[in-house]
Amino acid sequence: MDFSKLYKARYSVRAYKSDAVTKEALDQVLEAGQFAPTAANRQPIRVIVIETEGREAELQRIYGRDWFVQAPIVLCVCAIPEKAWYRKQYDEKNYADVDAAIVMDHMILQATELGLGTCWVGAFDPAAARQVLDLPEGVEPIAFTPLGYPDDEARPKKRKALDDLVTYDHW
Numbered sequence: 001m002d003f004s005k006l007y008k009a010r011y012s013v014r015a016y017k018s019d020a021v022t023k024e025a026l027d028q029v030l031e032a033g034q035f036a037p038t039a040a041n042r043q044p045i046r047v048i049v050i051e052t053e054g055r056e057a058e059l060q061r062i063y064g065r066d067w068f069v070q071a072p073i074v075l076c077v078c079a080i081p082e083k084a085w086y087r088k089q090y091d092e093k094n095y096a097d098v099d100a101a102i103v104m105d106h107m108i109l110q111a112t113e114l115g116l117g118t119c120w121v122g123a124f125d126p127a128a129a130r131q132v133l134d135l136p137e138g139v140e141p142i143a144f145t146p147l148g149y150p151d152d153e154a155r156p157k158k159r160k161a162l163d164d165l166v167t168y169d170h171w
Helices: 003-009 023-034 056-062 096-113 126-132
Strands: 045-051 073-079 140-147
Touching (some): 023 045, 045 096, 056 126, 126 140
Antiparallel strands (some): 045 073
């Protein structure tokens, strides 16, 4: 699949089959995250692979939608801010969140190419995530996604016109 077909094919899946994701497919998705660019190549992230079977109730404490635990796997991308690059010469902007977002984006695009579905979840309970995943101090959960085979169909995408999103040379 060429890249333009890939990013147009990706959609937020909200219904999943219970079919297992092969280790090979999971490894390809994780490798895409490994190869994602991060600021100064620090890779201040950790991906947690969570098998949903038998953990549905506790995972729904993190995000309460039924479809969140339908897939056999949920991925969580965590950032480790103290290991991230930051823009020290100007405003000390820490890039951990940006790096984590790039990692998630690479993984969901790889999943799409493999015929797997994902749905970027940011509206989760961070305190529940910390507790359920036993996150150490200094590690922040940034985003979750189920990972499995879609049991729904993509709807037409609504996007703003390019002219509403892009300017040239100045605001």
